[in-house]
Amino acid sequence: MSQSVINPKPFIRDLVGQTVLVKLKFNNTSYKGTLNSSDNYFNLSLNNVEEIIDGQKEGTKLGDGLFIRCNNVLYIREIKE
Incomplete structure (x- = not known):
């Protein structure tokens, strides 16, 4: 399998407005939602x-304005719906 290096800044900038899955480093927790914004620290x-x-979807809708600090993120990926 071939792997390539991707510059994270344009990658995340292109995801703004898209549905993403953000996997956290702890507790096996993920968040699915629309990426509203990212700052220079990748928050x-x-x-x-x-x-x-x-x-498993918990059915918990957290609404708008969830802020995730960059040091808690294991990975982020786009979800095609």
């Missing part, structure tokens, strides 16, 4: 957020 702001724990 993330999500809207229409849904919490996912251990791969």
Whole structure:
């Protein structure tokens, strides 16, 4: 499998307005929502957020304005719906 290096700044900038899945480093927790913005430190702001724990949707709608500090993020990926 071929892997390539991706510059994170344009990658995340291109994801603004898209539905993303943000996996956290701890507690096997993820958040699915629309990426609202990112700053120069790669902190993330999500809207229409849904919490996912251990791969199972909890049904918990967290609404708008969830802020995730960059040091808590394991990975971020776009979700095609």
